[in-house]
Amino acid sequence: MRAATALGLLAGAAADAVFADPRRGHPVALFGRAAAALERRLYADSKARGAAHAALCAGGAALLGAAAQALTRDRPWARAAVTAAATWAVLGGTSLGREGAYLAAALERKDIAAARARLPHLCGRDPGRLDEPELARATVESVAENTSDAVVAPLVWGAIAGVPGLLGYRAINTLDAMVGHRSPRYANFGWAAARLDDAANLLPARLTAALAVLAAPVAGGSPRRALAVLRRDGHRHPSPNAGRCEAAFAGALGVRLGGANDYGGRIEHRPHLGDGERPGAADIRRAVRLARVVGLAATALAALAAARPRLARATRPA
Structure with missing residues (x-):
């Protein structure tokens, strides 16, 4: 059955690459x-009460x-088909890449209004006052974080626990959002x-960061520089997981991420990650390319x- 699970993961990832997310009736x-x-x-x-809600929702999905x-x-063959369907349902890599490409295209043609209108598809920040570099920064940071959340983490939990891992993880991540x-x-x-989402993403976020470091050349970067930024800045983010992904992407792209984020009037100040200038539209396209390679790996x-x-036993938490 392990071969069936592996085949299902591959088929589900291929379905996401071809069909992306369904436009209507998405299971998530x-x-x-x-x-x-x-x-x-x-x-x-x-x-x-919140713990009971999380347990019922995530536990129900896993059951x-x-x-x-x-x-x-x-x-x-039925196991492979069920695993493929579940994998397709929980992966979001192709849609993530398309959203990033849309934002990049809008910024390239200087259509700030279109970029602001589209940004909520990627993150919860208030785009109303964001200029081009801040829109690009928000997009790159979202691509980096969601490469873990929407691609690497579901695959990790699918490898560890099969269909229950796929559905349970997506439930946890959706609840966190x-x-x-x-x-x-x-x-x-x-x-x-x-807290449950933090725990579920500890391993996937670090795997995402490691793969981004290794794949830095596809974005025109250096693995050595990406690793240096990851080690220096990854722990500075308030999230124990997002910071690793964002720092690795910042190092691979040679840009500076972080700053003040406006969530509907609630301002959160994030430390700077990486060196160089704030990102632009071209950096979004490089981030999307890096995310795709990380997803394939x-x-x-x-x-x-x-x-x-x-290998499956070695990846299980102690």
Whole structure:
């Protein structure tokens, strides 16, 4: 069955490359609506209520994956098909690259209004006052972070735990986007979702950073410089995971990331990562190219780990 899981991961990644995300009826969107409905019933300004919400949502998704895996226990082709479908549903690499390319094209033609209107597809920052370099910075940072969240991490958890890992991880990451941010409403209720997402991304974020360092030449960068920036700046970000990805991309691209981020009037000051100028439209295109190579490498590694029992066991948390 390990070979079936590996084949499913490869087929799902290929489906994402060809078809990207479905425009209607996306399983992640359906999960989001279910999680929001449960939130309306459970919400209280309480960490305990938030933990219950996170456990029910993420646990339910993982149990659904476990049921699908149990039903295909003795049918390798069915297991491969179920794994492929789940992988396609949870990956977002192709859509991420397309969003980055759209932002780059808008900035190249100096259409700041179009870029501002599109940025919310990538991140939650208020784009209303962002100039071209800040729009480019937000895009590069989002591409870097989401290369881990939407590509590498699902593949890692698919290699470790199969379909339950794929669905469970995507549920955790979606919950973090929904309730894990720092706001008066979610400071307590979203605490468990945010911490769970941090834990789930510890390994994938560091793998993403390592692959970005190795792939730096495809973006015109140097692995040595990318590694130096990663080691110097990766830990300075308030997120234990996003900083590693962003620092590695900053080093590979030779740009400076970080600064003040406006989340609907809530200003967060992020430390500078990397050296050089703020990024521009051309740097977005280089970031997208780097993200694609990182995704391809992660796909190959995940399939190899899933197919080889020793590698699969070695990747399991102690």
